[in-house]
Amino acid sequence: MRTGEVVVVGAGPAGITAAVEASRAGARVLLIDEGPAVGGQIYRQVATELRPGSGAGGNGYAADSAPLFASLAASGVEVWSDTEVWGIFPDRVLAIHRGGRSMRLQAGGLVLATGAYDRPVAFPGWTLPGVVTAGGTTALIKSQRIIPGRRVLLAGTGPLLLAAAAALVRGGAEIAGIAIAASRTAFLGLLRRPAALGKAIDVLATLKRAGVPMWNGHGIVRVEGREGVERAVVAQWDAAWRPVPGTERVIDVDTVVVGYGLMASSELAQLAGCDVTYHAGQGGWVPVTAPDRFMATSVPGVFVAGDGAGVAGAEAGKLQGELAGLGAARHAGKLTDGDAAARAKAPLRDLGKMASFRRALERMHAPEPGLFELAEDDTIVCRCEEVTAGEVRQAVGDGARLVTEVRAATRCGMGLCQGRLCIPTVAGLIERYAGTLTTSVGRLTARPPVRPLPVTALADEA
Amino acid sequence: MTTTSNRIAAGVERGAPFSFTVDGQPVEAYPGETLAGALLAAGRRLARRTAWRDEPRGAFCFMGVCHDCRMVVDGVPNVRTCLTVARAGMVVEMQLGFGPPPPLGDSAPEARR
Numbered sequence: 202m203r204t205g206e207v208v209v210v211g212a213g214p215a216g217i218t219a220a221v222e223a224s225r226a227g228a229r230v231l232l233i234d235e236g237p238a239v240g241g242q243i244y245r246q247v248a249t250e251l252r253p254g255s256g257a258g259g260n261g262y263a264a265d266s267a268p269l270f271a272s273l274a275a276s277g278v279e280v281w282s283d284t285e286v287w288g289i290f291p292d293r294v295l296a297i298h299r300g301g302r303s304m305r306l307q308a309g310g311l312v313l314a315t316g317a318y319d320r321p322v323a324f325p326g327w328t329l330p331g332v333v334t335a336g337g338t339t340a341l342i343k344s345q346r347i348i349p350g351r352r353v354l355l356a357g358t359g360p361l362l363l364a365a366a367a368a369l370v371r372g373g374a375e376i377a378g379i380a381i382a383a384s385r386t387a388f389l390g391l392l393r394r395p396a397a398l399g400k401a402i403d404v405l406a407t408l409k410r411a412g413v414p415m416w417n418g419h420g421i422v423r424v425e426g427r428e429g430v431e432r433a434v435v436a437q438w439d440a441a442w443r444p445v446p447g448t449e450r451v452i453d454v455d456t457v458v459v460g461y462g463l464m465a466s467s468e469l470a471q472l473a474g475c476d477v478t479y480h481a482g483q484g485g486w487v488p489v490t491a492p493d494r495f496m497a498t499s500v501p502g503v504f505v506a507g508d509g510a511g512v513a514g515a516e517a518g519k520l521q522g523e524l525a526g527l528g529a530a531r532h533a534g535k536l537t538d539g540d541a542a543a544r545a546k547a548p549l550r551d552l553g554k555m556a557s558f559r560r561a562l563e564r565m566h567a568p569e570p571g572l573f574e575l576a577e578d579d580t581i582v583c584r585c586e587e588v589t590a591g592e593v594r595q596a597v598g599d600g601a602r603l604v605t606e607v608r609a610a611t612r613c614g615m616g617l618c619q620g621r622l623c624i625p626t627v628a629g630l631i632e633r634y635a636g637t638l639t640t641s642v643g644r645l646t647a648r649p650p651v652r653p654l655p656v657t658a659l660a661d662e663a
Numbered sequence: 664m665t666t667t668s669n670r671i672a673a674g675v676e677r678g679a680p681f682s683f684t685v686d687g688q689p690v691e692a693y694p695g696e697t698l699a700g701a702l703l704a705a706g707r708r709l710a711r712r713t714a715w716r717d718e719p720r721g722a723f724c725f726m727g728v729c730h731d732c733r734m735v736v737d738g739v740p741n742v743r744t745c746l747t748v749a750r751a752g753m754v755v756e757m758q759l760g761f762g763p764p765p766p767l768g769d770s771a772p773e774a775r776r
Contacts, residue, residue, distance in 0.1 A: 251675045251695040336726065337722070429708050585730060587713055653730075
C-alpha cells in the first residue's frame with residue numbers, strides 16, 4: 202500500500218489551496234481529483250484538446266484561477282486527475298479507482314475538499330430531457346464551450362443561477378426569463394464583499410445589455426413536453442415559495458435551467474466517520490468543524506475545506522483550504538504547533554471578515570417549504586428507481602418518518618446516484634406530509650463504493 | 664437546429680472534426696468533447712428510456728452525479744456520456760431500461776479513461 206504524508210481529495214479552489222499550503226509547510230502532497238484537469242466545477246478548465254484561445258475563452262474566473270493553477274504548478278504537489286475515491290477506511294486509508302484499477306493509499310494527514318452539487322428539486326416535468334442544472338450548465342459551457350439549448354428559461358436562487366444565465370447569454374442563447382425565488386433585497390447582503398460586488402456587477406450588466414427579463418419573487422411550477430422540454434410554467438411565489446394563484450405564465454422554451462442552491466458533497470467525510478450536522482443553508486449534512494482548529498473534523502487527522510464542508514463559495518473555500526492544509530501538515534509532523542498557529546492567523550482573520558456575506562448566502566439558499574410542495578402524486582422523486590411523490594406519501598402515511606424507512610418501503614435512493622438526487626426531496630416530503638422536521642428524518646448511511654466501480658477494477662487491485 | 668448551433672465559436676480553437684454514430688446516424692464531434700456535449704451540439708437530447716415507465720431521459724447534471732445521461736457505448740451499457748470523451752468510430756445507442764448485459768471480461772469505457 203502506497204503512503205502519502207498529506208493527501209488532498211478534490212482539486213477545486215479549496216483543495217488546490219490546501220495542497221499548496223501543505224506542500225509549502227514541507228509535506229509530500231498528493232492531490233486527487235475525479236475530473237480530467239484541476240479546477241473543480243467553478244474553476245473548470247476548457248478541455249485541453251479544445252485548445253483555449255485568447256480572449257473570450259477560459260472559465261470566466263481566469264483572474265482568480267490562474268494564480269492558483271500557477272502556484273500548484275510551481276509547488277511539489279503530485280496531481281492525480283481522472284481518479285475517484287470510492288471508499289475511506291480506518292486510519293485514513295483511501296480506496297481509489299484510477300486507470301481501471303483499484304488501489305489503496307494511506308494518508309498521514311487527509312484533507313477532504315469534495316465540493317457540492319446542485320440541489321435536486323422535484324416538480325412536474327423535471328425529468329424531461331432539456332431540464333438541466335445550473336451547475337451543469339456552467340460546467341458544460343466552461344469545459345466544452347457548448348450551450349445546452351437555444352431558448353432557455355432559468356429558475357432558482359443565488360449567484361450561481363445568475364452566473365449561469367450570463368454564461369448562456371455570452372454563449373449565444375436567448376434567455377426567455379429568469380425566475381428568482383429570492384427577493385431583490387436578499388441579494389443586497391451579498392454585496393458587502395467587494396470581490397463579490399465586482400462579479401455581480403459584471404453578471405448583471407451582461408444580463409441587462411441582453412435585455413433578459415428578471416422576475417424576482419418568482420419560481421418554477423412545472424415543465425411540459427412529450428419527448429423533451431417544450432414549455433415551462435412559472436408563477437409569482439410568496440415568502441414561503443408557494444405559487445400565488447392566478448399569476449402563472451406559460452413560456453415556450455427548449456431548455457430549462459434549475460438552480461436552487463447547492464448540496465454539500467459530504468459522503469467521503471461521512472465514510473471517514475466524521476460527525477455531521479444538518480444545516481439547510483449550507484447544503485444539508487455537513488461535517489462538524491471549526492476554522493480555529495484548522496478545519497479539523499471529529500476524526501483525528503481528517504480535515505475539510507470548501508463547499509463540501511458547508512457551502513460558502515470559492516473565496517471562503519480557499520481560506521479554509523489554507524487552514525486545512527496547515528492542519529494536515531501539522532498532523533503529519535511537518536509543522537510545529539507554534540508555526541501552524543502563526544501561519545493560520547491571516548486566513549482565520551479573513552474568514553471572519555466574510556461572516557455577513559456567508560449569512561446572506563445561507564439565507565438565500567435555505568429552501569422554503571413551498572419548494573417541496575411542487576411535486577404532485579405522479580411526479581418522479583427518485584430519478585433512478587422511478588419512485589413518485591405519491592409512493593413517498595403512501596410510505597409516510599404507513600408510518601415512515603426517516604429517509605431510511607422511506608427507502609426501505611419504496612426503493613427511493615437505491616439507484617446508481619445513491620440518493621444524491623432524491624433524498625433531499627424525500628426529507629422535505631416527510632416534513633410536508635407528516636410535519637417531521639427535516640433535521641429529524643436522518644440520512645442514508647454512506648457506504649463504499651460511493652462511486653460506481655466495475656468489478657474488474659477490484660479483481661485487479663494493486 | 665443546425666449541427667453547430669450550440670457550439671460557442673469564441674474562446675476555443677477546435678481541432679479537426681470526426682464522427683461517431685448514435686442509433687446508426689453519424690454525429691460530428693471535435694477533439695476534447697464529451698459524448699453528451701457532442702450529442703447536444705447535434706440537437707440530440709435523448710440518452711435513454713427508463714425501465715419501468717418508459718420515460719425519456721437526457722443529461723441533467725453534466726458532472727457524473729445523476730447518471731441520467733447513460734447510454735450504450737460500443738455495446739457497454741450504463742456509460743455516463745457526460746464523462747466520456749468522444750472518439751472517432753464510437754457506436755453509441757439509446758439505452759432501453761438497464762441495457763444489454765455487458766460483454767464479459769470488459770470494463771466500461773469510462774473506467775478506461
